[in-house]
Amino acid sequence: MxxxxxxxxxxxxxxxxxxxxxxxxxxxxxxxxxxxxxxxxxxxxxxxxxxxxxxxxGPRPADEPYAATALEEELWPDPWPATTNLPLRGSPARGWETGAKELPLPAPAAVGSLSARQVGEGLRRAREFVVAANLDPGVLRGGHPTAALELLDPRQPVRALLTEHLRSPGLPDSDPTEMFTRFDPAALTVADKGVRVRGRMSFAAGGVPGQLRIRADYTFVYALRRAAPLSEPGPAYDTEEVARVVVRRQLVLLYAPAGSPGVTAGKLIAADYRRQLGNHDCGTVDGFFHPYFSKEAKTADRPWPVVDPYDESTEIPAGPPRCTVPSRT
Incomplete structure (x- = not known):
C-alpha cells in the first residue's frame, strides 16, 4: 500500500x-x-x-388473426372476409331492402284495355313471383319453389320446363338457378340479416289485347355461412366467415286478367328470363348456388370475366347465364 x-x-x-x-x-x-x-x-x-x-x-398477410383484432370489425378493410357478425360489411347492399313488403311497385295506370286496378293486380302478382323465387326462406334453404310455380300459367310450356329442370338438373340447359335461388341445406345456410334486394319494375301493353307486359330488373345479395357452425373461421379469433353471392335477374312477365285461347286468366307467363351470377361455381349444376369462400377463391380456376356485380347500367345478354368473378361483393 x-x-x-x-x-x-x-x-x-x-x-x-x-x-x-x-x-x-x-x-x-x-x-x-x-x-x-x-x-x-x-x-x-x-x-x-x-x-x-x-x-x-415472407410478408405477413393483412388478414392474419392478430391484424384483425387490432381493429373494430366495422373498420376492417373491404378485402377482408365478412363474418356472421356483420354479413354485409363493406357491401353497398348493406342499406338495401331486406324483404318482400319493401319492394316498391310503380303506380298502376290504365294501359290498353286494362284498367288501373287490373294493372295493379298484375304488378302485385309479378312481385309475388319475384319474392317466391328468390326471397322465400324455404326456397333459399333448398326447398321446392311451389308458390312461384303456382303463379305461372300451367297451360304454357315454361312451367313444365322449369319443373323438369328442378327434377333433373344438369348441363347444358337444365339449370334451375335460371329462375330460382336455392342453396344446398347440407352445405350452406343464409346468415342472419344476410339477404338484400334492390330493383325496379315497369309495365306496358302486351302484344295482344288484354295483356300486360311487365319487366322486372332486380339484384339480390346473399351472405352465406357453412352449415356446420364455425367450420369456416373468419379473419379474427372466434369469428365465422360468410361468402356473398350476387344474383341479378331480368324478367319479362306477361299477365292477362281475362282468359283467352291458350292462356289462364290471372296467371303469369315467363316470356324472357336472364341472369348474371357473381361468386358462384358455374361449373356445378345441381339446382343450387355454390359460392366461393375466401380461401377457395384464391386457388380456384374461375375462367369468367371480372365484373362489378352492382353495376345495373347494362343489359344482361341473352342465352346462357352470365357467370362472373365479382370485383367486389
Whole structure:
C-alpha cells in the first residue's frame, strides 16, 4: 500500500499539470467511440435478424388473426372476409331492402284495355313471383319453389320446363338457378340479416289485347355461412366467415286478367328470363348456388370475366347465364 503523503503529493502535481484538461477530454472521446462501436454492432445484428425473418417467412398477410383484432370489425378493410357478425360489411347492399313488403311497385295506370286496378293486380302478382323465387326462406334453404310455380300459367310450356329442370338438373340447359335461388341445406345456410334486394319494375301493353307486359330488373345479395357452425373461421379469433353471392335477374312477365285461347286468366307467363351470377361455381349444376369462400377463391380456376356485380347500367345478354368473378361483393 502506498504512503498517504506520497499519494496526496501526486494528486497535487496532477492538478497543476497544464495538460490535465486535454488528457481528460481525450479519455472521454475514447469512451464515446467504444460505446458507439458496441451499439453499431448490436444494430447490425438486429437488422440482420429482421432481414432474415422477412426473407425466410415472407410478408405477413393483412388478414392474419392478430391484424384483425387490432381493429373494430366495422373498420376492417373491404378485402377482408365478412363474418356472421356483420354479413354485409363493406357491401353497398348493406342499406338495401331486406324483404318482400319493401319492394316498391310503380303506380298502376290504365294501359290498353286494362284498367288501373287490373294493372295493379298484375304488378302485385309479378312481385309475388319475384319474392317466391328468390326471397322465400324455404326456397333459399333448398326447398321446392311451389308458390312461384303456382303463379305461372300451367297451360304454357315454361312451367313444365322449369319443373323438369328442378327434377333433373344438369348441363347444358337444365339449370334451375335460371329462375330460382336455392342453396344446398347440407352445405350452406343464409346468415342472419344476410339477404338484400334492390330493383325496379315497369309495365306496358302486351302484344295482344288484354295483356300486360311487365319487366322486372332486380339484384339480390346473399351472405352465406357453412352449415356446420364455425367450420369456416373468419379473419379474427372466434369469428365465422360468410361468402356473398350476387344474383341479378331480368324478367319479362306477361299477365292477362281475362282468359283467352291458350292462356289462364290471372296467371303469369315467363316470356324472357336472364341472369348474371357473381361468386358462384358455374361449373356445378345441381339446382343450387355454390359460392366461393375466401380461401377457395384464391386457388380456384374461375375462367369468367371480372365484373362489378352492382353495376345495373347494362343489359344482361341473352342465352346462357352470365357467370362472373365479382370485383367486389
Amino acid at each position: 502506498s504512503d498517504p503523503v506520497d499519494y496526496i503529493t501526486r494528486l497535487r502535481a496532477e492538478a497543476r499539470d497544464p495538460n490535465r484538461e486535454e488528457a481528460f477530454l481525450a479519455d472521454r472521446r475514447r469512451q464515446r467511440r467504444r460505446r458507439a462501436s458496441v451499439g453499431g454492432v448490436a444494430a447490425l445484428a438486429l437488422a440482420g435478424l429482421v432481414t432474415w425473418l422477412v426473407t425466410s417467412t
